Amino acid sequence: MTNLPQLTDALLTLEDGVAVLTLNRHDLRNALTGSNLIDDIVTTAEWVNHCQDVSVLVITGAGSAFSAGGNVRDMANRSGDFAGDPAECAERYRKGIQRIPLAMQAVEVPVIAAVNGPAIGAGFDLANMADIRIAADSAKFGETFLNLGIIPGDGGAWFMQRLIGYQRAFELTLTGRIVDAAEARELGIVMDVVPGEELMPAALKMANKMANQPxxxxxxxxxxxxxxxxxxxxxxxxxxxxxxxxxxxxxxxxxxxxxxxxxxxxx
The missing domain is CATH 1.10.12 (Lyase 2-enoyl-coa Hydratase; Chain  A, domain 2)
Structure with a gap:
């Protein structure tokens, strides 16, 4: 039996070659900062590459949100990942949330993001780091960093323009507007939109097709x-x-x- 890594704020399962990582901090709307989700995501990405029993990774969120991105309360308090002078804050980014894009970019198996609800800021960027995105009809997407007077510090500007092109990515990033699931499909952010109760069955159906390949x-x-x-x-x-x-x-x-x-x- 395959040993699963120990995670703190996420759940991990493995069945028939399909690993499912569920961000499990509904109390924080699955915010990536102010929780242990950064470590959990990076640990899972590294485990996937070393575990030959894994053929596909599915990422989703528990509760109503996929991920709210950064913890805004910590930003207001200049605490946690956002504490310190400019040099200290930059180092926190390098040793913190920027580990996610590097780890996700290195994942060797197909990654499917099953976006169950709002994917905002760094949560939107996390979804864009996957190879394929399937969204529930209640999902929303927003590159909202400028609304808070900050830039996409986790690499979002790198991922999104490769996904939907420079012009569309520029408009979403510079306006900070939030788009619903239907528009996200029109823009090419997500491949498909399904009713919420059909999200995981749809994601797992696709994952199992890929897992059945050599x-x-x-x-x-x-x-x-x-x-x-x-x-x-x-x-x-x-x-x-x-x-x-x-x-x-x-x-x-x-x-x-x-x-x-x-x-x-x-x-």
């Missing part, structure tokens, strides 16, 4: 998808050739080919 080739394919964003074509094709050579020598490849041949023979 796991080693799946991890290599995600690496290629990420590398394609920053690699010249000739170099990228060289990497593809190397990865393909690895895949052709994996037992899972031959198993998949044999299953396809058997299916063809039955037709």
């Amino acid at each position: 796991p080693k080739a799946t991890r290599l394919t995600k690496r290629l998808m990420k590398m394609a964003q920053r690699t010249e074509l000739k170099d990228f094709l060289d990497i593809c050739a190397c990865f393909q050579g690895m895949c052709h020598n994996e037992p899972e490849h031959l198993d998949a080919v044999n299953r396809m041949l058997e299916a063809m023979a039955r037709k």
Whole structure:
């Protein structure tokens, strides 16, 4: 049996290759600061990469919110993650919330964000760090940092423009406006919107389809998808050739080919 990491403010399950991480601080609307959720997310991301039993990671929130992002009360009190002079505050960001984008960017398996409610500020950015987003019809999204006189300090400006393009990301970031689930789908922020009670079934249906693919080739394919964003074509094709050579020598490849041949023979 696979050993799950010990988490403090989140819940983690693993079934049939699908890990589900549930942010579990409903009392804070799953705020990432002022809780232990930063450590829990980073711990889970690192565990996923080392656990070959995991093929897909789903992230969702308990209660009414996906994540409210930063703890505004701590901001008002200049406490916790927001304490100290400019240099101290910058160091808190580097050692605190900025660990999340680095850890999420390094996750080797597909990540699906099942956005169950408001995803605001850093919570919005966390959703955008996933590979795919499915939203409940009650979900809302907002890059609201400027409304508080701060910038997207967790890397949100990097992720969102890669997701929906510079112009749309610029408008959402500079206005700080909140969009509902329907508009989020129109903008390309989320792939699909479903009634709240259908959110997790829809996310798990997609996750199980991905988990049923050959796991080693799946991890290599995600690496290629990420590398394609920053690699010249000739170099990228060289990497593809190397990865393909690895895949052709994996037992899972031959198993998949044999299953396809058997299916063809039955037709």
